Amino acid sequence: MRVYPDQLARQLAPLPQCCLIFGDDPWLCEQSRAAVQNEARRQGFEERIQLIQETGFSWNDLYEQWQAMSLFSSRRIIELTLPQAKPGTDGSAMLQTLMQMDNPDVLLILTGPKLAAEQTKSKWFKSLDTKGIYVPCTTPEGSQFQRWLDGRIQHYGLSLARDPREMLFALYEGNLLAADQALQLLQLLSPNDPISCEQLEQYFEDQSRFSVFQLTDAMLNNQQDKAQHILSQLKSEGVAMPIILWSLFKELAVLLQLKTALNNRQSLQSLWSKLRIWDKRKPIYQNALNRLELQHIETLLAGASAIELKLKQQGIEDWTGFSHLSILFDPRAHQKLAHIVLDQ
Incomplete structure (x- = not known):
């Protein structure tokens, strides 16, 4: 059971x-x-x-x-x-x-x-x-992590308003051990009084941990702040750029197939199964498909290829370029930013 x-x-x-x-x-x-x-x-x-x-x-x-x-x-x-x-x-x-x-x-x-x-x-x-x-x-993510965090805050009898709760969420998502240790420390430092964002800034540093899959999910969902935050964390943790690029190329290739099928008035039903996209992940891709046109996806693929080429030919991990690429998952950004070529 x-x-x-x-x-x-x-x-x-x-x-x-x-x-x-x-x-x-x-x-x-x-x-x-x-x-x-x-x-x-x-x-x-x-x-x-x-x-x-x-x-x-x-x-x-x-x-x-x-x-x-x-x-x-x-x-x-x-x-x-x-x-x-x-x-x-x-x-x-x-x-x-x-x-x-x-x-x-x-x-x-x-x-x-x-x-x-x-x-x-x-x-x-x-x-x-x-x-x-x-x-x-399995480590809870997103709303599940928020529920877990709220439960631990209640367990320790802490008083936190919405803003400090959201700060803790951003600091520790994906790292339950560090989050629980932080709450234990807060219980010692401020067992009875409300805890503010200023206090959290003094006590803690960013200890969230993310995977490359969470990064691409945030991009597909156009969660710009979260994507930039995860990218920063992956860089600080020393995650190799080729791993991140592999995950991005994989998702963009899937998007390209799905969007091409839609443009050709084909049903996605057979493609979901062929591409091993299960029901839980369908809304993520559907979100991106509703937002992005075929030319947007092609631009993203070209940008990822440029970052990969710079890495292979010059040995440069272009984190700034990757951050720029992440922004382009928002179609509104294409009008003003798609033409920009970033050099390091």
């Missing part, structure tokens, strides 16, 4: 046979694991065994721990870390076997990186999911 981190506490009484905690957000993974451990201790699981699937690991060790009598208590927690989230043939068979051997005195916690869709369809995952709960720990 899939349970999201903010719902986890309500699903732990009684404890399931196993808990699968997988994801790419370290704060959510740690908080979810701690929540399970705390509830397990409350229910009498006092002994904790930790195993890691690494070189030399034997799946018989897990089997023996499952069968062994506890030396210190009647109930035990077995934590198994799968660094690659791939138990392999032997591990898959062992996990399925254990799930057929009900043991109310053992709680199995599996942890690892984010699972791909095909992994959640595997036999080992389904056997565990049937007997337990699956907690996907």
Whole structure:
């Protein structure tokens, strides 16, 4: 059963046979694991065994721990870390076997990186999911991050008006660990009084973390301030320009195919599937298609090619040019800015 981190506490009484905690957000993974451990201790699981699937690991060790009598208590927690989230043939068979051997005195916690869709369809995952709960720990974005942030502000009993909340959102989006640490610090510095933007400026620096995919999504949605902010963060984090260009070319190529089809009065239905654009992302592309004409997309492709050429021939990462290119996702900017060629 899939349970999201903010719902986890309500699903732990009684404890399931196993808990699968997988994801790419370290704060959510740690908080979810701690929540399970705390509830397990409350229910009498006092002994904790930790195993890691690494070189030399034997799946018989897990089997023996499952069968062994506890030396210190009647109930035990077995934590198994799968660094690659791939138990392999032997591990898959062992996990399925254990799930057929009900043991109310053992709680199995599996942890690892984010699972791909095909992994959640595997036999080992389904056997565990049937007997337990699956907690996907993916970093919330946009409005989901705002809800998470509001919840943590309420958790710490802080008083923040709209402006400082929006500042925290901009500072820490994509970095839950830093955001939570910041809120803990605010609780110490100003536990009772309202917190202003001026105080936040004194206390914190920009610690948001973004991916190149969030950058291109912001561009497609014409979220100019957000796109420029993400681009600045990617530059400060040392993200290589070729990676950003790869993501941009990919999205522009998709846009070009979709816009060409529309101009030829073709249905996009078959293209959505062919280009692997799922329902969740269709509004993002539709937004860009409604806003941009074919010539705008061609201009963007030409601009990206110029930046790539400068990088390959001169070794120059033209961040200013990329910022300029981002602005051109707004068709109103084309009339005054499209003709400008930026030299470094």
